[in-house]
Amino acid sequence: MEDKKLALVTGGSRGIGRSVCVELARAGYNIIINYKSNTAAAQETLGLVHEAGGDGESVQFDVADAPAVHDAIDGLLKKYKTIHVLVNNAGIAADTLFAMMPQKDWQSVIQTSLDGFFNVTKPVLTSMLRVKKGCSVVTISSVSGITGNRGQTNYSAAKAGLIGASKALAQEVARLGIRINVVAPGLIETEMIKSAPREIILKLIPMGRVGMPEEVAKVVRFLCSDDASYITGQVISVNGGMV
Numbered sequence: 001m002e003d004k005k006l007a008l009v010t011g012g013s014r015g016i017g018r019s020v021c022v023e024l025a026r027a028g029y030n031i032i033i034n035y036k037s038n039t040a041a042a043q044e045t046l047g048l049v050h051e052a053g054g055d056g057e058s059v060q061f062d063v064a065d066a067p068a069v070h071d072a073i074d075g076l077l078k079k080y081k082t083i084h085v086l087v088n089n090a091g092i093a094a095d096t097l098f099a100m101m102p103q104k105d106w107q108s109v110i111q112t113s114l115d116g117f118f119n120v121t122k123p124v125l126t127s128m129l130r131v132k133k134g135c136s137v138v139t140i141s142s143v144s145g146i147t148g149n150r151g152q153t154n155y156s157a158a159k160a161g162l163i164g165a166s167k168a169l170a171q172e173v174a175r176l177g178i179r180i181n182v183v184a185p186g187l188i189e190t191e192m193i194k195s196a197p198r199e200i201i202l203k204l205i206p207m208g209r210v211g212m213p214e215e216v217a218k219v220v221r222f223l224c225s226d227d228a229s230y231i232t233g234q235v236i237s238v239n240g241g242m243v
């Protein structure tokens, strides 16, 4: 691949992650597109990355599976030496009232977000320590992690945890020039919200519409760029005015 900065986007095959891949490719990055199982969607994203002027590849691994992540990131770092930008975007929801929540739904949501953050960020950060300046991590949380949301105790816990972890890590590496930030979207038009009743969710949003993945991706791109050089440890909401 041509000598450009490299970005790894977890859950880059669809939805917000796909838009982030395209936006970062447009901004001059080569892109590693991680996905869990949807190879066709990941290949489609790779095509869009190429159209946007980037190079890259798609890499399958489950972010919650520590040995699988270890092997995959090890392989990537042997090949590319450094990943300059990491976007921790992979996430799932399994909504139900807490009293009815099966333990597996608690675990899968927490493991994907929080174990995923640990498994991927740790080795990537180690590679960033060699380069330092211009490296950054952006993690996708949610309005649900800030305000809490009925029916989402697992998801709210996971997304709030990502904010805490990112704020702590930002303090650990700020002096090294590595920036760590969080984007907290509201309701964004992806498969994740397909089953949510539209008339109810629209009432929750002051702007009266759901957001588009590109509107999140542009903020991620800004946070990764040198234009955000004095921003670290912050949570930026992209939610149409939800409070």
Ligand code: NDP
Residues within 6 Å of the ligand: 010, 011, 012, 013, 014, 015, 016, 017, 034, 035, 036, 037, 038, 039, 041, 061, 062, 063, 064, 089, 090, 091, 092, 093, 112, 140, 141, 142, 143, 184, 185, 186, 187, 188, 189, 190, 191, 192, 193
């Ligand atoms: P989608 O369901 O559209 O896409 C999820 C993506 O994550 C897919 O690429 C999927 O891969 C990948 N993924 C899921 N689990 C894993 C895993 N264990 N390992 C690796 N990849 C995985 O979701 P969205 O685009 O809507 O959401 C992206 C992020 O934004 C999530 O963290 C979500 O919680 C957050 N968010 C979304 C909001 C929304 O309204 N849509 C609001 C607030 C936050 P594959 O294609 O292989 O299945």
